[in-house]
Amino acid sequence: MKLNVLGCYAATPRTITNPTSQVLEIKNHLFLIDCGEGTQVQLRKSKIKFSRINHIFISHLHGDHFFGLPGLVSTFRLLGREKEMHIYGPKGIKEAISLLLKLGDSWTNYPLRFHELTARDSELIFEDENVTVETIPLDHRVYTNGFLFREKMGERKLNIEAVANYKIDKCYFQNIKNGKDITLDDGTVVPNNKLTFDPPKPKSYAYCSDTGYYPEIIGQIKNVDALYHESTFLESEAHLSTKTKHATAREAASIAKKADVGTLILGHYSTRYKSIALFKEEAEAIFPNVELAEDGKIFEF
Numbered sequence: 001m002k003l004n005v006l007g008c009y010a011a012t013p014r015t016i017t018n019p020t021s022q023v024l025e026i027k028n029h030l031f032l033i034d035c036g037e038g039t040q041v042q043l044r045k046s047k048i049k050f051s052r053i054n055h056i057f058i059s060h061l062h063g064d065h066f067f068g069l070p071g072l073v074s075t076f077r078l079l080g081r082e083k084e085m086h087i088y089g090p091k092g093i094k095e096a097i098s099l100l101l102k103l104g105d106s107w108t109n110y111p112l113r114f115h116e117l118t119a120r121d122s123e124l125i126f127e128d129e130n131v132t133v134e135t136i137p138l139d140h141r142v143y144t145n146g147f148l149f150r151e152k153m154g155e156r157k158l159n160i161e162a163v164a165n166y167k168i169d170k171c172y173f174q175n176i177k178n179g180k181d182i183t184l185d186d187g188t189v190v191p192n193n194k195l196t197f198d199p200p201k202p203k204s205y206a207y208c209s210d211t212g213y214y215p216e217i218i219g220q221i222k223n224v225d226a227l228y229h230e231s232t233f234l235e236s237e238a239h240l241s242t243k244t245k246h247a248t249a250r251e252a253a254s255i256a257k258k259a260d261v262g263t264l265i266l267g268h269y270s271t272r273y274k275s276i277a278l279f280k281e282e283a284e285a286i287f288p289n290v291e292l293a294e295d296g297k298i299f300e301f
């Protein structure tokens, strides 16, 4: 799994920072998560192929998370896109985008499929043979979801030496990879664990932005490999944090610790801070494995 952070700051774009957007590469999918202003330019800078993006997940309808979407939708048209585009986001997102397209009489020549979300409980919104995506209901000033991306368990790995020793024909390999035992010509049953190795452990990534301190999510994100949790403020601005339903670095770390995640990635920093180093310091007092998101940074897990 590879996470490209395109932008990870709150509120307004600046010459040196961008509002929220990320691309998650998982099992051959490129999932775009949030689309703040400037996302197209950041995609270009990261050399990410626009045509490989088929699913866009929008957490909520604050500008710093979706004002880049109308522009991107329009660019896909100019690039001659024909493939379907799926957009998952709060109810109202279809109306917002459609109105802009209508006023400019610039309808897309590719199918735009909106999946509008209204549920207050987590729901499965995407699934194929390799991956699932669930919403993570969050606590913000407007209706907001995080997203939980999980790889599915892959097929078992063939033990080439063992299948050769038992002289097993190639035509049985797929069954073996699917976990089946094999009966030899003399009637001996060879159990699957003698012919295969365990597949790699499936990876998971939880994206939680924007939200106040919200322990209700802990059960759902337990043990994920990586958690991106917003930390708009430091504890010194906790009063602002509570008022605006954002989280501090300390609160993000507390969630990471209780959920026992692998790595905590902090982001959505308020642009009031000169340096983001203090976010790491504050979080590490609570939870050891903290990384700072930065525009253009890539995480692999």
Ligand SMILES: [Zn+2]
Pocket: 010, 011, 020, 062, 064, 065, 210, 268
């Ligand atoms: Zn935001």
Ligand SMILES: [Zn+2]
Pocket: 060, 062, 140, 210
């Ligand atoms: Zn917000």
